[in-house]
Amino acid sequence: METITDIKVEIEGKIINVKSPDKLYWPEANVTKLEFIETMTKLAPYVVRHAKNRMLTSIRYPHGIGDKSFFQKEKPVNTPEWIKTVKFNDKNYIALNSAATLVWLCTQAALELHTSFNVHEKPDHPSSLVFDLDPDEGNTFDDVTEIAGSIHETLLALGIKAFIKTSGATGLQIFIPTGARYDYDTARMLNEFFAEYFTHKLSSKVTIERMKKNREGKLYFDWQQMWHGKSMITAYSARAVKSAAVSTPIEWSELGKIRPEMFTLKNIAARVEQKGDLFEPMLRCDNKNQLDEILKQLKK
Numbered sequence: 001m002e003t004i005t006d007i008k009v010e011i012e013g014k015i016i017n018v019k020s021p022d023k024l025y026w027p028e029a030n031v032t033k034l035e036f037i038e039t040m041t042k043l044a045p046y047v048v049r050h051a052k053n054r055m056l057t058s059i060r061y062p063h064g065i066g067d068k069s070f071f072q073k074e075k076p077v078n079t080p081e082w083i084k085t086v087k088f089n090d091k092n093y094i095a096l097n098s099a100a101t102l103v104w105l106c107t108q109a110a111l112e113l114h115t116s117f118n119v120h121e122k123p124d125h126p127s128s129l130v131f132d133l134d135p136d137e138g139n140t141f142d143d144v145t146e147i148a149g150s151i152h153e154t155l156l157a158l159g160i161k162a163f164i165k166t167s168g169a170t171g172l173q174i175f176i177p178t179g180a181r182y183d184y185d186t187a188r189m190l191n192e193f194f195a196e197y198f199t200h201k202l203s204s205k206v207t208i209e210r211m212k213k214n215r216e217g218k219l220y221f222d223w224q225q226m227w228h229g230k231s232m233i234t235a236y237s238a239r240a241v242k243s244a245a246v247s248t249p250i251e252w253s254e255l256g257k258i259r260p261e262m263f264t265l266k267n268i269a270a271r272v273e274q275k276g277d278l279f280e281p282m283l284r285c286d287n288k289n290q291l292d293e294i295l296k297q298l299k300k
Contacts, residue, residue, distance in 0.1 A: 007034075011041065014082060014100040018107050025064045025111060029244035031265050036238070037106045042269040043236045043246075044099035046277045050235045053119040055086060055093035057231045058110035065111065065240040072110070080104060086120040089229060095120065096234075111240050114231035123228075124183045128282070129176040129191050130232065132167070132222035136212065139219050141170065145255050147205055147219055148172050151198055152252050160290045163282045166260040168239035168247035173232065175279075179286025184228055190291060193298055195223035235279050236272075238265055249278035 006019045021034035040047065061069045074091045075083070083104065084095040096102060096113065105113070117126035131151070133144050148164060151174060155162045163175045178187060195208050198221060207218040225232060233239065233247045241261070248263035248271070263271060 009037065009103060011103050012098055012100040014080075014104075016100065016104050016107060023064065025061065025109065026242070026244040026265070027064060027066060028242040029264060029266065031244045033106070033109075036111075036265060037103055039265045039269055040102055040106050040238075041099065043272065044102050046272060046279075047102055047113070047234065047236045048096060048098060049277065049283070050279060051096035051113065051115045053086065053095055053097065053121060054115035054234075055088050055120065055229075055231070056096050057114040058094075058105060058108075059112040059114070059240065060109045061111050061240055062109045064109075065242070069111075069240065076108065088116075088120070088123070111238055113234045113237040115234040116229070116231050117226050118180065118184075122180050125180040126178065126182075126184060126187050126226055127180050128178055128226075129187055129194070130226045131174040131191070131194065132171060132225050132232070133174070134167075134171040134220045134222060136215050136217065136220055138217040141259055142256075143205065143219055144170075144172050147198075147202060148174065149252075149255050150202060152255075154198070154201070158290055158294075160287050161285050163249065163279055164252060164255075165235055165247055165249040165279065166245070166258070166263060167233060168237065168245045168260055168263075169241060170260065173247075175282060176287055176291075177282045177285040178291060179288060181286060181288060182291070184226075186295065187226065188224075189298060190294060191223040191226055193294060195221050236268070251275075251278060 007021055009016050023033045025033055025036050058072050059069055075085050075094050083101050084097050085092045086095045135144050165173050167173055199206050199208050206221050207215050208221050209215050237247050239245050243261040244265040245261050246263050246268045
């Protein structure tokens with residue numbers, strides 16, 4: 001097969017070099033560097049919407065997903081001057097605030113994009129409560145789906161509006177928007193309340209035990225990930241898995257009908273074109289009254 005020579009792409013008035021555009025980043029899914037860039041360019045409005053002004057941690061795979069990778073918090077030395085950065089804990093994080101920044105990150109083999117729970121301007125205020133439902137050995141994705149459905153029913157009964165996405169790997173992630181009204185300590189208190197409540201309600205299926213060996217085959221309800229300096233895969237980021245899956249917002253009605261590997265770099269643009277950005281309403285939602293009521297009860 002003929003090798004494609006290096007090319008240049010122009011986006012938002014920036015010229016970006018793409019070396020080895022035919023390099024296979026996802027060999028099993030047959031996704032090249034150029035196809036990755038093209039797909040992420042289509043997703044850019046949605047990625048930027050949810051990643052903007054957050055501290056970005058990227059996972060880079062210079063030779064594709066089958067080879068070595070490394071985490072990057074500090075901006076690389078070759079970062080163009082036009083890319084915005086934000087400072088946190090003495091590190092200069094890239095802020096994924098533009099399509100051009102996203103394309104440049106793609107050229108640097110930043111295959112996974114993880115962002116902070118808070119925006120830079122509100123360092124002590126996460127935007128949402130977050131539950132990470134991760135299957136353990138012995139769990140299936142159907143188990144994750146069933147538990148997510150039970151959690152959703154309870155939240156609905158409490159009048160709480162929640163949003164859900166695939167992790168792109170093996171689990172599901174549930175977000176309860178707070179409008180960044182609560183500091184991390186208060187948000188953590190709420191997260192712990194929900195974790196203990198659901199562990200009690202679904203005691204035969206769910207655990208908050210961090211040690212894998214003590215989980216007894218139950219699904220791990222991770223409520224502690226949401227904290228200062230920590231991050232989570234951002235909506236519409238690809239994952240370094242064989243299927244080239246993408247962390248994808250879903251409708252609650254899709255639970256039981258979808259699997260994380262169904263949404264990939266090959267079809268995600270068509271899905272978003274059809275469904276729109278299912279996480280967009282989250283930016284205008286805060287659940288204030290319901291969460292304030294729970295806090296009042298917790299403080300009694």
